[in-house]
Amino acid sequence: xxxxxxxxxxxxxxxxxxxxxxxxxxxxxxxxxxxxxxxxxxxxxxxxxxxxxxxxxxxxxxxxxxxxxxxxxxxxxxxxxxxxxxxxxxxxxxxxxxxxxxxxxxxxxxxxx
Amino acid sequence: xxxxxxxxxxxxxxxxxxxxxxxxxxxxxxxxxxxxxxxxxxxxxxxxxxxxxxxxxxxxxxxxxxxxxxxxxxxxxxxxxxxxxxxxxxxxxxxxxxxxxxxxxxxxxxxxxxxxxx
Numbered sequence: 001x002x003x004x005x006x007x008x009x010x011x012x013x014x015x016x017x018x019x020x021x022x023x024x025x026x027x028x029x030x031x032x033x034x035x036x037x038x039x040x041x042x043x044x045x046x047x048x049x050x051x052x053x054x055x056x057x058x059x060x061x062x063x064x065x066x067x068x069x070x071x072x073x074x075x076x077x078x079x080x081x082x083x084x085x086x087x088x089x090x091x092x093x094x095x096x097x098x099x100x101x102x103x104x105x106x107x108x109x110x111x112x113x
Numbered sequence: 114x115x116x117x118x119x120x121x122x123x124x125x126x127x128x129x130x131x132x133x134x135x136x137x138x139x140x141x142x143x144x145x146x147x148x149x150x151x152x153x154x155x156x157x158x159x160x161x162x163x164x165x166x167x168x169x170x171x172x173x174x175x176x177x178x179x180x181x182x183x184x185x186x187x188x189x190x191x192x193x194x195x196x197x198x199x200x201x202x203x204x205x206x207x208x209x210x211x212x213x214x215x216x217x218x219x220x221x222x223x224x225x226x227x228x229x230x231x
Binding site: 006032034036041042043044045046049051089091093096098099100101102103104105106 | 117144146148154155156157158161163169204206208210218219220221222223224225
């Protein structure tokens, strides 16, 4: 079946550090890939997306490259800020015929001032 | 408001009781989803409604869980004979019809209903 794995449950960088949050996926289809962000007390919201292989999603200094050969969609940022602290979810949409998203377990980013 | 609305925001119930959670999607969105977020867990898919098609119920964890969507708009998630392991935040989301341009596949989530089963 379709699945998404995020290997880190929590990351604790200091402000100004670089960041990589890992995301790997498994599917037999040709998915679209997403990162959602969730702030305390709110529902998740779309952070960035990539609709096909080799697309790069970008938002607020974050980037993620859709790599079909390694089935990965890692979230990266050169210099994190305290305001980036939130829970980040990687997700895949298996095909364009469904709106259903399969989410990973989430990674809590807590940036130390 | 223009966003997805869920009620109640908090529900405390006793084990064995039935609960109903309501979701009012964004106007014009034909797709509606229910997810469950348990403490420290990811977003677990429960059920997906798309227009008049038969819903995708593949994520419902047991037959105690059911959902309906009336008139293609408001949805109710019902949990019968609640158990302590049902305690979680239940999130509803809506989206445009998949495949419609310029559909990006974006889901719009409500703030969730926090269920506590004592």
